[in-house]
Amino acid sequence: MNIVKQGLAASLIALACAGAGASAAQAGEIAVIVKTTNSNFWQNVNKGAKAAIEGQSEHTMSFDGPAAESAIADEVNLVENAINRGVAGIVLAPSDPDALAPVVKRAYESGIPVVIIDSALADSAKGTYQAFLSTDNCAAGEEVAKRMIEEAGDSGKVAVMSYVAGVGSEIGRVGCFSDYLKNNSKLEIVGPYYSQSQMATALNQTTDVLSANPDLVGIFGANEPTAVGMGRAIVQAGKAGQMTAIGFDGNQDLQQFVRDGVLDAIAVQGSFAMGEKGVDTVIKLINGEKVDDFINTGVVIVDKDNIDSPEAQNVLY
Incomplete structure (x- = not known):
């Protein structure tokens, strides 16, 4: 009887642990995880990602990030949660090149395509993500x-x-x-x-x-x-x-x-482009299409003389 009870208790604990993370992924969910949500720059990335998702029905999108860029462990946990709930793809702006490398490797081993935006991962992570989109x-x-x-x-x-x-x-x-x-x-x-x-x-x-x-x-x-x-x-x-x-x-x-x-x-920087192209690139990967290893999202020097020009207005937020 004690053995049965112990086995049942272990099963319940395992189920509780499995449910402790985020709930199951939505159909075709692409998780966009950035360095922090408390920044207009990253909210503009969010707008770009939403623009990429709109007009198609095969994929959904989630957007998340820590309260601060220095909360590196929190970002690692967000990626872990995305993997655990079985997302279709991940767009990630890593807050630390080394700390995020192991969890990206885990995503790769789980068969989840990963696109890195904004900041590079450590050299040790090469081969575990499929594309890097950033300002040079x-x-x-x-x-x-x-x-x-x-x-x-x-x-x-x-x-x-x-x-x-x-x-x-x-x-x-x-x-x-x-x-x-x-x-x-x-x-x-x-x-x-x-x-x-x-x-x-x-x-x-x-x-x-x-x-x-x-x-x-x-x-x-x-x-x-x-x-x-x-x-x-x-x-x-x-x-x-x-x-x-x-x-x-x-x-x-x-x-x-x-x-x-x-x-x-x-x-x-082209923050909107990072979100939009990041999601577009993941969708291409999910569909089995080839993508470039590096996609430059560019930078514009804005001053008083050109701030109202179309070139500047396309990147300001």
Whole structure:
């Protein structure tokens, strides 16, 4: 009797554990999992993904992400849950190149196609996902560096306000920005400082940097929350227009900073395109079609002169 009871208890526990994750996937569900849902940039990715799903009935879409980009374990759990409920495909923006690699491998072993967007996975993950869609972050960083040299001149201090150290997009974007300045100018880099993609942290860090370096000729905010915090700090310090300030990404706050002359320019990624093309690519994979290994979703340098142009308006959000 005790053995039977123990067996029944074990079965009930197993069933409870199986049901502890998300419920079963909807028919043909494509799980879009991003670094955080608390960002206009990622919500614009969501809009693009929805646009790809609309007008067809074979697939559904779910959109999720942690509360913050630094909540890496939470993103791993979201991917685990998607695999456990048997989704048809995954579009993933990995918050950490190493931490997300094992769970992507598990998706691959489960026969679920995975498309990576925005930030690269570690080299160890190659072969476990089918396509990578992103801004060429190194090329984008170099474009910002060229603009910085044009506007700020060839010498002086440039502060780098970065976000999460070691993230694939940060390595390319900030690394290539810094390398280009070092190799093509006499500009001295102050930083980088890491905001953990928190606007308030970036504001405080920028306030301190501006106070400690009154002779700055330039400053670069390398992603949306960081650039917004940087812009607000510049305004609060009364230093708008006193240095070349360039941000990355293109939400309403950053657009207004450009219009007001707080920021000289913003480098804007095709976030809508990441979502739309990411879902389109997964659907092609599900249908057995071949896709390119890398799809560049591009970047546009937006300033006061071109902010109302069709090219800019297509990427701003």
